[in-house]
Amino acid sequence: MLSSYLMVAAILFCIGLYGALVKKNAVIVLLSIELMLNAVNLNLVAFSKYGVVPSLTGQIFTLFTIAVAAAEVAVGIAILIALFRARGTVNVDEYDEMRR
Template identity: 85%
Template sequence: MLPSYLTMAAILFCIGLYGALVKRNAVVVLLSVELMLNAVNLNLIVFSKYGVAPSLTGQVFSLFTITVAAAEAAVGVAILIALFRAKGTVNVDEYDEMRR
């Protein structure tokens, strides 16, 4: 079962990567990053059951990842709201101060 779960996580990660690279809306980019983090969580939990030395450590680390992802989502949405107040758009193509 281990390769099936790992393939599932790889599919999820690649869909998230594609969404984060292609989508123009900043909220959707944040959602795609969450998708990639979820793929990593799935890998951690799969290896905590089907790894060479199964233990609960993988689940503990996935809890840590979930916490960091929640903090990341909160800070990301806050930055998005501040940027929207400053520029009046959520299109990531127009956030190009560093490029000009």
Template identity: 80%
Template sequence: MLASYLTLAAILFCVGLYGVLAKRNTVVVLLSIELMLNAANVNLVAFSKYGVVPSLSGHMFALFSIAVGAAEAAVGIAILIMLYRARGTVNVDDYDELRG
């Protein structure tokens, strides 16, 4: 049963990695980073449930990771909105310099 959770996490991580490396839209890149973070959360919960001594420590780390991911997404979207207002595009290739 643990193998199915690890397979799901690997698939999620690979889809997220593809989105980060291949896509040029900044919103898609941010969503792909969140997919990779959720793959790590699936691993934390699975190892917590099927470990030698089952405990809630993996669940707690996953909840903390979700909170950090939400803060990261909020800051990323705020930066993206400011860049869109300044440049008029959300293409990653157009953000080659970050001077004001």
């Protein structure tokens, strides 16, 4: 049963990776990163039930991950709004000052 959960998490992680690298809209890139974080949470909780040493510690870790992810989304959206004000676009291809 553990490997089934790990497989779903792996599929979710790969879809999130693809979306984060291909999509041009910055909001969707943030959403794809959330997808990858959720895949990791699923792994942690699956190991907390079926792992070698089953314990509640995995669930505590997941709580902390969710809190950090919420903070990350808030800051990410704030940066996105500031960038949109400065540049007038949400296309990640146009945020390229650093390589010019």
